[in-house]
Amino acid sequence: MNKLSERMEYVLKSTGTTQTELAHRLGVKQQAISRVCRGQTQNSSFLLPLCDELGVDATWLSTGVGEPFVQKKDLKNQVRRIPEISWKQAMSWRDYYQSIDSSQLGEYWRITADLTDEQGFVLRVHGDGMEGSGSRNIPEGAIIIVQPQAESLFKSSDLVIAVLPGAEQAIFKQLIIEGQNRYLKSFNPQYPMITLDNNCKLVGLVKQSVIEY
Numbered sequence: 001m002n003k004l005s006e007r008m009e010y011v012l013k014s015t016g017t018t019q020t021e022l023a024h025r026l027g028v029k030q031q032a033i034s035r036v037c038r039g040q041t042q043n044s045s046f047l048l049p050l051c052d053e054l055g056v057d058a059t060w061l062s063t064g065v066g067e068p069f070v071q072k073k074d075l076k077n078q079v080r081r082i083p084e085i086s087w088k089q090a091m092s093w094r095d096y097y098q099s100i101d102s103s104q105l106g107e108y109w110r111i112t113a114d115l116t117d118e119q120g121f122v123l124r125v126h127g128d129g130m131e132g133s134g135s136r137n138i139p140e141g142a143i144i145i146v147q148p149q150a151e152s153l154f155k156s157s158d159l160v161i162a163v164l165p166g167a168e169q170a171i172f173k174q175l176i177i178e179g180q181n182r183y184l185k186s187f188n189p190q191y192p193m194i195t196l197d198n199n200c201k202l203v204g205l206v207k208q209s210v211i212e213y
Contacts (some may be wrong), residue, residue, distance in 0.1 A: 004040035007061055010068065012037070015054050018033070025053055027150025078113040084122040087169035088162055090203065093121055093147045109143070115207045116147040123161070123172070127207075130172055132187030138209045144172065146204040154202050160184075161204035164194070170203060 001007050012019065019037065023030040028046050035041045051058045060066040084106030085093060099117055109122045123144050130138040138144065154160060156177035161170050162184055169186055173184035173194070182196040 001064055003044055004061070005037055005065060007068070008033060008037045011054060011056055011061070014068070017054065022050065024152060026050060027152050061135060071130040079110050080116065080118070080120070081108045081110055082120040082122055083108050084124065087123060087126065090121065090123060090146070090170040091163045093203065094119060097121070111145055115145055119148045121146050125172060129186040129191050130190050136187045138187065139211065143210040144206045145208045147207050148204050151202050154205065158205035160202050161205055161206065163201040165199040172206065175202065
């Protein structure tokens with residue numbers, strides 16, 4: 001397999017992944033995947049994320065040297081340090097997480113590395129909007145671990161960090177998708193659902209909550 005396009009086709013076939021599915025998982029357009037598979041481009045920004053997603057060796061994909069696949073690391077046994085940030089910082093965390101001064105952040109939390117990548121962050125819940133019953137109860141003061149991700153990857157029932165137009169800080173809700181309509185729902189029934197439009201942004205997926213005692 002001397003061509004990148006041939007190696008791409010091999011990866012997709014070996015992993016049973018369609019171009020459309022891969023595009024969805026990477027947050028890119030299907031046409032971008034197609035151009036590489038047809039040999040129309042040799043360099044795309046999604047190639048490294050593709051390697052991480054499918055366990056492909058980056059050197060092999062780029063050059064054909066080595067083995068196609070690598071063993072994925074056991075992230076459950078690794079520890080990552082991620083910062084506690086403010087709800088205002090969460091609005092655009094992906095834009096400046098590498099450049100922000102650590103003095104502007106809260107404490108760092110040690111988590112298992114399978115929960116987030118290096119862009120992950122921690123928020124402390126404010127208010128009673130996500131207080132409910134049973135497992136649907138995340139009270140004020142709880143810690144939530146958040147993974148930033150592309151808007152196209154969010155699914156109905158996900159717990160999300162969202163930014164509404166004109167807001168001064170992000171909010172924490174459950175995403176509800178019904179056909180073409182999207183809503184933000186609180187666990188607390190006292191709060192009405194919020195209709196999402198194209199001016200609203202979803203900036204993070206809540207992976208875990210921790211209640212301190």
